[in-house]
Amino acid sequence: MNHRVAALRERMSQAGLDAMLIAKPENRRYLSGFTGTSANLILTEDQALLFTDFRYLEQASSQCTGWTIVESGSSFVETAGDALAKQSVRSLGFESFDLSFASVESFRTWEHMVEGLRLVPTAKFVESLRMVKDVDEIECIKKAAFIADDTFAYILTVLRPGMTEKDVALELEYQMRLRGASGSSFTTIVASGRRSALPHGVASNKVLESGDFVTMDFGAVYEGYVSDVTRTVCLGQPSTEQRELYNIVLEAQERALDAAAPHMLASELDAAARNFIDAKGYKDAFGHGLGHGIGLEIHEDPRIRLGGEDMLLPGMTITIEPGIYVPQFGGVRIEDDVLLTEQRASVLTSAPKNLICL
Numbered sequence: 001m002n003h004r005v006a007a008l009r010e011r012m013s014q015a016g017l018d019a020m021l022i023a024k025p026e027n028r029r030y031l032s033g034f035t036g037t038s039a040n041l042i043l044t045e046d047q048a049l050l051f052t053d054f055r056y057l058e059q060a061s062s063q064c065t066g067w068t069i070v071e072s073g074s075s076f077v078e079t080a081g082d083a084l085a086k087q088s089v090r091s092l093g094f095e096s097f098d099l100s101f102a103s104v105e106s107f108r109t110w111e112h113m114v115e116g117l118r119l120v121p122t123a124k125f126v127e128s129l130r131m132v133k134d135v136d137e138i139e140c141i142k143k144a145a146f147i148a149d150d151t152f153a154y155i156l157t158v159l160r161p162g163m164t165e166k167d168v169a170l171e172l173e174y175q176m177r178l179r180g181a182s183g184s185s186f187t188t189i190v191a192s193g194r195r196s197a198l199p200h201g202v203a204s205n206k207v208l209e210s211g212d213f214v215t216m217d218f219g220a221v222y223e224g225y226v227s228d229v230t231r232t233v234c235l236g237q238p239s240t241e242q243r244e245l246y247n248i249v250l251e252a253q254e255r256a257l258d259a260a261a262p263h264m265l266a267s268e269l270d271a272a273a274r275n276f277i278d279a280k281g282y283k284d285a286f287g288h289g290l291g292h293g294i295g296l297e298i299h300e301d302p303r304i305r306l307g308g309e310d311m312l313l314p315g316m317t318i319t320i321e322p323g324i325y326v327p328q329f330g331g332v333r334i335e336d337d338v339l340l341t342e343q344r345a346s347v348l349t350s351a352p353k354n355l356i357c358l
Contacts, residue, residue: 002066004031005048007129012043017093017120019044019084021107024098026296027126029224032064040076041067044087051076077106081113089117096121124301131293131301132315137225138339141294141317144181144227145337145348147220151175152231152351159358161210161235165190168216169203176220185219185226185298196232197331199288199323210236213330219298226298228319229349230335233356245324246355249332252276252322253353256290260320260338260345266308273322274306282324285331291319294337316340317348 008031012020022028022041029035031043032050036059039052051072052060060069072079084092094104104119111117133141154175159168169188176184191201193212201215208214217230232249234242252273259272270290277286289305294317302310304318312318321335337348 003134004129005043005066008043008126009045011125011129012093013045015093015120015122015125016091017122018091019087019089020093020122020125021080022095022126023103024095024126027095027098027130030126030130030296032060032067034060034064035224036060040072040080042080042083042092044089047087049080049083051080077109081110084110084117085114089114091118091120093120093122093125095125096123127301130295131310132313133295133317133339134315137295138315138317140223140225141227141337141339142348144185144220144222144225145229145350147176147179147181147222148218148227148229149349149351150179151218151220152216152229155216156233156356156358159208159214159233159235161208161212163208165192165195165201165203165206165208168208168214169218172216172218176218179220181220181222182224183221185221185228185294189215189217189230191215191331192235194328194330197325197327197329199325199331199333208235211239212236213238213242213332215331215333217333217335224296226294226296227337227349228294228298228321228335229337229351230321230323230333231351231353231356232332232334233358235358237357238355242330243355245326245330246332248277248280248282249322249324249334250353250355253320253334253336256320256322257336257338257345257347260312260318260340262312262314262316262340262342264312266302266304266310266312267306269312269320270304270306270308273320277322277324282326285324285326286322287325288323291321291335291338293318312340314340314342 293300323333
């Protein structure tokens with residue numbers, strides 16, 4: 001974790017900050033290793049303080065090497081204010097995207113407790129560091145991807161007409177747990193038949209029928225890191241229209257996977273799939289971005305979308321997930337997790353992508 005703390009300190013120095021308050025759980029874990037639900041970090045040039053209550057003191061002491069654990073007692077604001085005063089902090093950054101107005105107002109108490117202190121809003125200081133993964137993070141994401149792949153292989157053996165979408169979602173989540181996941185990356189999406197035209201069609205009581213497209217979007221959490229995979233299968237033999245739709249999405253995804261490389265703009269990667277879908281006459285049926293970063297959160301930067309200005313860099317882990325959604329007919333999405341290396345893109349998910357007919 002020390003290199004992560006050092007990188008944030010450098011960013012703080014560049015911004016003229018004496019200290020940084022970290023409250024967002026994912027950022028807190030990234031910097032300290034703490035996995036509990038209640039803590040705040042304050043990082044200065046020479047101090048790394050983790051404030052938590054009695055319930056988590058032992059856990060924090062075992063997880064957070066290099067951090068000074070401070071029991072916050074009944075009032076974090078008061079305890080932290082005393083620490084800030086001892087450090088003679090004058091400029092304190094806080095996560096403006098993640099703290100509520102009420103929280104920031106409570107922290108303004110410090111401006112009265114510490115002479116000359118001012119609160120400074122910051123934007124994604126830690127998140128920008130998290131965009132590029134280190135070796136340990138990549139291994140966790142690979143494991144999460146393997147769990148999802150193995151779960152998909154299993155679900156193909158039980159998926160059949162007569163199940164409900166909720167049955168399928170529950171089985172996916174249960175099987176990921178059996179394979180070592182600590183949970184699901186997000187609320188599992190299972191959308192069948194006409195409902196497959198819903199990009200985020202959370203599993204319903206709809207019964208799967210012969211002839212349905214079934215889109216399953218799911219992922220596993222492993223050591224805090226997530227995977228995110230989508231596959232669309234057909235129950236029975238697909239119609240000519242279904243096969244055509246599937247093949248367009250599959251080729252769009254393959255074009256994007258072939259194009260993906262470091263040092264290109266996110267918008268350029270998005271265009272690799274979008275232009276092909278547009279040319280096939282489905283411009284208005286692909287209304288979301290091509291993908292997004294994954295890591296400690298299911299949706300991280302960079303955002304792979306039309307107009308996206310993020311530069312893709314080695315070490316980023318992203319999804320590539322084109323889709324076509326036709327109301328009252330159905331839809332197809334195919335999604336893989338991808339690691340950008342120095343030379344190319346390495347696909348982390350390996351579930352089959354040929355049109356599977358069950």
